[in-house]
Amino acid sequence: MTDRHHTLDERGRTLRQRVRRLTGRESDAELGDLERQIADYKTRRANRADIERAATWTGSTVAMMKQELAEADPQQPSPCRLCGRLTGGAGGGWAWHAGWRWCEHCAPCLTAENPYAAAWSLALGRDVSDRQARALTERLGSPAYGTGRQADGPAQTEPFAHLTATLREQAADVLYRAAWEGQPRPNSLGTGCAWCGVARSTSWTASGIRHADGSDAALCAGCSPSWLASGQSTHPDTWAAFLVAACTGTEPMMGMEAYGLQAYCHTPGEHTGTDEPWAYLGDDRRRLRWAVVKAYPSQATRQEREQMARVAKVRADAEPPPPPTPLVRLPPA
Numbered sequence: 084m085t086d087r088h089h090t091l092d093e094r095g096r097t098l099r100q101r102v103r104r105l106t107g108r109e110s111d112a113e114l115g116d117l118e119r120q121i122a123d124y125k126t127r128r129a130n131r132a133d134i135e136r137a138a139t140w141t142g143s144t145v146a147m148m149k150q151e152l153a154e155a156d157p158q159q160p161s162p163c164r165l166c167g168r169l170t171g172g173a174g175g176g177w178a179w180h181a182g183w184r185w186c187e188h189c190a191p192c193l194t195a196e197n198p199y200a201a202a203w204s205l206a207l208g209r210d211v212s213d214r215q216a217r218a219l220t221e222r223l224g225s226p227a228y229g230t231g232r233q234a235d236g237p238a239q240t241e242p243f244a245h246l247t248a249t250l251r252e253q254a255a256d257v258l259y260r261a262a263w264e265g266q267p268r269p270n271s272l273g274t275g276c277a278w279c280g281v282a283r284s285t286s287w288t289a290s291g292i293r294h295a296d297g298s299d300a301a302l303c304a305g306c307s308p309s310w311l312a313s314g315q316s317t318h319p320d321t322w323a324a325f326l327v328a329a330c331t332g333t334e335p336m337m338g339m340e341a342y343g344l345q346a347y348c349h350t351p352g353e354h355t356g357t358d359e360p361w362a363y364l365g366d367d368r369r370r371l372r373w374a375v376v377k378a379y380p381s382q383a384t385r386q387e388r389e390q391m392a393r394v395a396k397v398r399a400d401a402e403p404p405p406p407p408t409p410l411v412r413l414p415p416a
Contacts, residue, residue, distance in 0.1 A: 165189035165202055166242035167228030183229055188242070202226055206243045207254060218261040219254055275356025276303035278310070278326055280347030280363045282356025291317045292348055300348045305329070305360060319346065330361055331372040333382040342371055 163170045164183030178190040185193065188205070195201035200216035206226035211219070219226075228245050246254075267283035275282050277292040277300035284303035290310060292300045302310050309329040313322035324339040326346055347363055348354060361368050376383035377391065 162228055163189055163242075164229045165192060165227045166205065167245050168242045169240070186242075199225070203254075206246060207251070207258075211258070212261075214264070215258055215261040218264070219257050222257050223250060223253060269356070270301045272299055272301055274298065274300060274354045275347055276301065276306055276360070277348040278302060278306040278329060278346045279360035280350075280354075280357045281305070281360040282358065290315070292346075293317070294348045294354045295351060296354070298354070300354070303360070309335075319349065327371070327375065330364070330368060331375045331382075333372075333375055333379070336379055336382075339375075339379075342374060344371060 161170070161184050162168065163177070163186040164180070165185060166189050168186055170177045170184055170186040177187060178185045178193070180190075180193055189202075192198050192201040192205065197213050197216060199220050200211050200213050203211040203216050203219050203226055226243065226246060228243075265285055267285055269283055270287040274294065276284065277290055277294070281303050284305070286304045286307075287301045288303075288307035288310070290300060290302045290307075292302070294300050306329050309325045310322060312335075313325040316322055319326075323341040323344075324335040327333075327339060327342055327344055328335040330344060347357075350363060357363055364371070373387075376387050380388065380391070383391065
């Protein structure tokens with residue numbers, strides 16, 4: 084090894100000693116200067132053939148080097164990977180994972196069925212479901228201290244002190260929205276769906292359609308795709324075929340008639356909604372479906388086609404046979 088390489092090794096050891104002295108007591112200015120020296124050292128070290136070995140212990144940030152030093156010296160306290168609280172030393176009660184120390188309160192998250200839900204529950208001090216944890220992580224990332232928010236800063240005296248008041252407000256908003264996500268709920272108008280009349284839906288679409296009394300009407304998650312496909316018109320004649328298709332579970336066909344079907348919003352009386360879609364039609368919905376599949380057999384299910392064949396056979400059997408054709412005697416030649 085050349086004298087130049089010996090000099091670089093000495094320089095690296097000096098930097099590591101400075102990190103050891105500054106751990107937990109560094110100022111912003113000292114950290115910035117130290118990071119610049121580390122970056123310069125990595126650049127010089129990169130000219131050597133053993134760059135991969137150098138990268139394993141020369142971290143790209145001060146936080147990584149502090150963790151490497153703490154792992155080499157178990158008595159050296161360091162921040163918990165999740166909550167950021169200073170942990171380690173002779174007291175014990177901590178665990179190592181992926182180069183970070185985890186305090187005794189956060190370590191159970193490593194073996195939890197859903198680590199993200201367990202981590203967010205600890206961070207917010209409340210139970211967080213799997214669906215809520217997924218929404219929080221997609222919107223806000225991980226609540227962990229060692230994710231870049233404060234990973235280069237000193238350890239904290241209070242757990243999760245790195246989560247600002249603004250972030251906690253955002254988390255509360257995400258939790259509120261996630262609580263309703265995928266759950267049927269009434270719309271803000273307090274009315275049923277403009278088409279099917281259902282009172283609760285997983286989502287609502289403003290349509291510009293009005294009820295018979297002139298009030299605004301919204302469309303539920305089941306009807307809005309058909310209304311959007313119809314061109315988002317507010318005139319009934321424009322979406323009559325799409326209304327019939329949505330009601331009967333078929334595809335809108337060219338020239339499909341309305342069959343006298345009225346949307347829920349055009350029926351008389353209150354429009355507070357119904358428990359089930361199309362409940363305002365009663366048995367008329369079943370009869371409407373049968374009329375549509377008879378007119379468009381391609382829309383019928385296998386059971387419906389078999390039923391139509393049976394009905395046709397019964398009707399054919401019930402009809403009297405046609406009278407025999409009388410014989411016509413031809414005159415002799």
